[in-house]
Amino acid sequence: MEEIQNISNMPDKVFKHFFTKKDRNIVNRVKECASSTCHEKISPSYINVSLNNFKRGIVYFSKGDVVGFVVWKEKTEEMPNSMKMLASMAIERINFKPDTFMEISLLCAKMNTNRLGSHILYDINQYCLDNSIHLIELYPATADLIQFYHKNGFKINSTRLPRTNIYQPRMYKIVDHIRIKKTNKTRRQRQNPIVSKMTPARKIEYYNTLLHEQLQNEHNYTILDNIFIPPNTE
16 A cells, blocks of 8 residues: 555645546647646647547646646556566566556646645546556656656656657556555645755665666666756856
8 A cells, every 4th residue: 555645635626527538628728728837848749749639637627717637548558568678577567457557648737726736646546446547657747747756656667768769757656545644744845856966875865766676777877867957047
Protein backbone atom coordinates (compact mmCIF):
# COMPACT_ATOMS: atom_id res chain seq x y z
CA MET A 1 0.00 0.00 0.00
CA GLU A 2 1.35 3.39 -1.01
CA GLU A 3 1.57 6.05 1.70
CA ILE A 4 1.41 9.74 0.87
CA GLN A 5 1.23 12.96 2.83
CA ASN A 6 -2.20 14.16 3.87
CA ILE A 7 -4.33 15.44 0.99
CA SER A 8 -7.07 17.72 2.22
CA ASN A 9 -10.58 17.56 0.81
CA MET A 10 -11.14 18.74 -2.73
CA PRO A 11 -10.54 22.51 -2.88
CA ASP A 12 -13.64 24.49 -1.94
CA LYS A 13 -16.33 24.58 -4.65
CA VAL A 14 -14.27 22.54 -7.13
CA PHE A 15 -16.24 19.86 -8.93
CA LYS A 16 -15.03 17.14 -11.29
CA HIS A 17 -16.66 15.68 -14.38
CA PHE A 18 -15.58 12.75 -16.57
CA PHE A 19 -15.62 13.38 -20.32
CA THR A 20 -14.46 11.96 -23.68
CA LYS A 21 -13.36 13.59 -26.93
CA LYS A 22 -16.96 13.37 -28.15
CA ASP A 23 -17.87 16.09 -25.62
CA ARG A 24 -16.69 18.85 -27.92
CA ASN A 25 -17.90 21.76 -25.79
CA ILE A 26 -15.89 20.52 -22.81
CA VAL A 27 -12.87 19.73 -25.01
CA ASN A 28 -12.89 23.30 -26.36
CA ARG A 29 -13.06 24.72 -22.83
CA VAL A 30 -10.24 22.43 -21.75
CA LYS A 31 -8.14 23.66 -24.69
CA GLU A 32 -8.67 27.24 -23.51
CA CYS A 33 -7.54 26.25 -20.02
CA ALA A 34 -4.46 24.49 -21.40
CA SER A 35 -3.57 27.48 -23.59
CA SER A 36 -3.68 29.87 -20.63
CA THR A 37 -2.19 27.53 -18.00
CA CYS A 38 0.36 25.32 -19.75
CA HIS A 39 1.44 27.31 -22.81
CA GLU A 40 4.77 28.41 -21.30
CA LYS A 41 5.78 24.80 -20.58
CA ILE A 42 4.01 22.84 -23.33
CA SER A 43 3.82 23.73 -27.03
CA PRO A 44 0.43 24.54 -28.59
CA SER A 45 0.93 21.72 -31.11
CA TYR A 46 1.41 19.16 -28.31
CA ILE A 47 -1.68 20.47 -26.51
CA ASN A 48 -3.76 20.12 -29.68
CA VAL A 49 -2.49 16.61 -30.42
CA SER A 50 -3.14 15.50 -26.83
CA LEU A 51 -6.68 16.88 -26.83
CA ASN A 52 -7.50 15.38 -30.22
CA ASN A 53 -6.28 11.87 -29.46
CA PHE A 54 -7.13 11.08 -25.84
CA LYS A 55 -9.62 8.41 -24.74
CA ARG A 56 -11.00 9.72 -21.45
CA GLY A 57 -10.49 12.66 -19.15
CA ILE A 58 -11.54 14.44 -15.98
CA VAL A 59 -12.22 18.16 -15.93
CA TYR A 60 -12.41 20.29 -12.76
CA PHE A 61 -14.73 23.31 -12.50
CA SER A 62 -14.81 26.16 -10.01
CA LYS A 63 -17.49 28.84 -10.23
CA GLY A 64 -18.19 27.74 -13.79
CA ASP A 65 -14.56 28.03 -14.93
CA VAL A 66 -12.23 25.16 -15.85
CA VAL A 67 -9.40 25.16 -13.29
CA GLY A 68 -7.75 21.86 -14.21
CA PHE A 69 -7.99 18.67 -16.19
CA VAL A 70 -6.26 15.41 -17.10
CA VAL A 71 -6.63 13.33 -20.26
CA TRP A 72 -5.28 9.87 -20.97
CA LYS A 73 -5.22 6.82 -23.23
CA GLU A 74 -5.76 3.25 -22.11
CA LYS A 75 -3.39 0.97 -24.00
CA THR A 76 -4.10 -2.61 -24.99
CA GLU A 77 -0.49 -3.71 -25.40
CA GLU A 78 0.53 -6.98 -23.80
CA MET A 79 3.26 -5.12 -21.95
CA PRO A 80 4.40 -1.47 -22.18
CA ASN A 81 7.80 -0.80 -23.75
CA SER A 82 9.15 0.56 -20.47
CA MET A 83 8.55 -2.76 -18.72
CA LYS A 84 10.03 -4.76 -21.59
CA MET A 85 13.12 -2.59 -21.54
CA LEU A 86 13.87 -2.82 -17.82
CA ALA A 87 14.69 -6.43 -17.11
CA SER A 88 15.19 -5.68 -13.41
CA MET A 89 11.51 -4.77 -12.93
CA ALA A 90 10.79 -8.34 -11.87
CA ILE A 91 8.03 -7.60 -9.35
CA GLU A 92 6.30 -5.14 -11.66
CA ARG A 93 6.40 -7.63 -14.56
CA ILE A 94 4.95 -10.41 -12.41
CA ASN A 95 2.11 -8.21 -11.18
CA PHE A 96 1.37 -6.68 -14.57
CA LYS A 97 -1.88 -7.74 -16.25
CA PRO A 98 -2.65 -7.28 -19.95
CA ASP A 99 -4.82 -4.35 -21.07
CA THR A 100 -4.04 -2.30 -17.97
CA PHE A 101 -1.64 0.35 -19.23
CA MET A 102 -2.60 4.03 -18.88
CA GLU A 103 -0.66 6.82 -20.56
CA ILE A 104 -1.40 10.31 -19.25
CA SER A 105 -1.32 12.61 -22.26
CA LEU A 106 -1.75 15.97 -20.54
CA LEU A 107 -2.40 17.28 -17.03
CA CYS A 108 -2.91 20.94 -16.21
CA ALA A 109 -3.97 22.70 -13.02
CA LYS A 110 -4.25 26.44 -12.46
CA MET A 111 -2.04 27.99 -9.82
CA ASN A 112 -3.53 28.97 -6.45
CA THR A 113 -6.04 26.10 -6.51
CA ASN A 114 -5.11 24.26 -3.32
CA ARG A 115 -3.10 21.16 -4.28
CA LEU A 116 -5.35 20.47 -7.26
CA GLY A 117 -2.55 18.69 -9.14
CA SER A 118 -2.17 16.15 -6.32
CA HIS A 119 -5.95 15.72 -6.17
CA ILE A 120 -5.99 14.97 -9.89
CA LEU A 121 -3.35 12.26 -9.51
CA TYR A 122 -5.26 10.82 -6.56
CA ASP A 123 -8.41 10.66 -8.69
CA ILE A 124 -6.44 9.01 -11.51
CA ASN A 125 -5.10 6.41 -9.08
CA GLN A 126 -8.62 5.66 -7.86
CA TYR A 127 -9.92 5.40 -11.43
CA CYS A 128 -7.18 2.88 -12.24
CA LEU A 129 -8.03 0.81 -9.16
CA ASP A 130 -11.71 0.79 -10.12
CA ASN A 131 -10.92 -0.25 -13.70
CA SER A 132 -8.16 -2.83 -13.05
CA ILE A 133 -5.42 -0.66 -14.55
CA HIS A 134 -2.09 -1.47 -12.92
CA LEU A 135 0.42 0.88 -14.52
CA ILE A 136 0.53 4.62 -15.30
CA GLU A 137 3.12 6.32 -17.52
CA LEU A 138 3.72 9.95 -18.49
CA TYR A 139 6.31 12.40 -19.83
CA PRO A 140 6.92 15.35 -17.46
CA ALA A 141 7.40 18.59 -19.38
CA THR A 142 9.78 20.31 -16.92
CA ALA A 143 12.18 19.60 -14.07
CA ASP A 144 9.64 20.97 -11.57
CA LEU A 145 7.11 18.45 -12.79
CA ILE A 146 9.61 15.61 -12.38
CA GLN A 147 9.79 16.50 -8.71
CA PHE A 148 6.02 16.90 -8.45
CA TYR A 149 5.32 13.48 -9.97
CA HIS A 150 8.07 11.89 -7.88
CA LYS A 151 6.38 13.17 -4.71
CA ASN A 152 3.23 11.46 -5.95
CA GLY A 153 4.85 8.04 -6.39
CA PHE A 154 6.37 8.17 -9.90
CA LYS A 155 9.95 7.20 -10.87
CA ILE A 156 11.96 7.67 -14.05
CA ASN A 157 12.17 4.50 -16.13
CA SER A 158 13.70 5.99 -19.28
CA THR A 159 15.62 9.14 -20.16
CA ARG A 160 15.10 8.96 -23.92
CA LEU A 161 12.06 9.11 -26.19
CA PRO A 162 11.37 5.77 -27.93
CA ARG A 163 13.21 5.27 -31.25
CA THR A 164 14.90 8.69 -31.03
CA ASN A 165 18.03 10.33 -29.65
CA ILE A 166 15.96 12.95 -27.84
CA TYR A 167 16.51 12.90 -24.09
CA GLN A 168 13.27 13.35 -22.17
CA PRO A 169 12.46 11.47 -18.96
CA ARG A 170 9.55 9.05 -18.93
CA MET A 171 8.05 8.22 -15.54
CA TYR A 172 5.94 5.32 -14.33
CA LYS A 173 3.93 4.30 -11.32
CA ILE A 174 2.54 0.92 -10.29
CA VAL A 175 -1.04 1.58 -9.17
CA ASP A 176 -1.71 0.71 -5.54
CA HIS A 177 -4.15 1.54 -2.79
CA ILE A 178 -3.22 4.84 -1.16
CA ARG A 179 -3.19 5.34 2.58
CA ILE A 180 -3.24 8.98 3.62
CA LYS A 181 -0.55 9.79 6.18
CA LYS A 182 -1.94 12.40 8.53
CA THR A 183 0.30 15.15 9.74
CA ASN A 184 -0.16 18.12 12.06
CA LYS A 185 2.76 20.01 10.59
CA THR A 186 2.09 23.22 8.73
CA ARG A 187 2.80 22.63 5.07
CA ARG A 188 5.72 24.78 3.95
CA GLN A 189 6.15 26.21 0.50
CA ARG A 190 7.73 23.56 -1.73
CA GLN A 191 11.39 24.27 -2.40
CA ASN A 192 13.05 23.11 -5.61
CA PRO A 193 16.46 21.57 -4.98
CA ILE A 194 19.23 23.59 -6.61
CA VAL A 195 21.17 20.60 -7.87
CA SER A 196 24.22 22.62 -8.90
CA LYS A 197 24.82 23.59 -5.24
CA MET A 198 24.74 20.00 -3.96
CA THR A 199 27.88 18.05 -3.27
CA PRO A 200 28.53 15.31 -5.87
CA ALA A 201 27.53 12.61 -3.37
CA ARG A 202 24.28 14.37 -2.38
CA LYS A 203 23.45 15.01 -6.02
CA ILE A 204 23.82 11.34 -6.95
CA GLU A 205 21.81 10.37 -3.88
CA TYR A 206 19.03 12.70 -5.02
CA TYR A 207 19.16 11.45 -8.62
CA ASN A 208 18.90 7.86 -7.41
CA THR A 209 15.57 8.65 -5.73
CA LEU A 210 14.24 9.69 -9.16
CA LEU A 211 15.75 6.93 -11.31
CA HIS A 212 14.82 3.29 -11.52
CA GLU A 213 17.75 1.25 -10.17
CA GLN A 214 18.77 0.03 -13.64
CA LEU A 215 19.16 3.63 -14.82
CA GLN A 216 21.42 4.74 -11.95
CA ASN A 217 24.63 5.39 -13.90
CA GLU A 218 26.89 8.23 -15.03
CA HIS A 219 25.17 8.57 -18.41
CA ASN A 220 21.79 9.31 -16.86
CA TYR A 221 23.30 11.48 -14.11
CA THR A 222 24.70 13.68 -16.90
CA ILE A 223 21.31 13.85 -18.59
CA LEU A 224 19.69 14.95 -15.31
CA ASP A 225 22.44 17.54 -14.82
CA ASN A 226 21.24 19.14 -18.05
CA ILE A 227 17.59 19.01 -16.95
CA PHE A 228 18.01 20.59 -13.52
CA ILE A 229 19.65 23.79 -14.73
CA PRO A 230 19.40 26.51 -12.06
CA PRO A 231 17.41 29.62 -13.07
CA ASN A 232 19.30 32.46 -14.77
CA THR A 233 19.94 35.14 -12.16
CA GLU A 234 21.61 37.65 -14.47
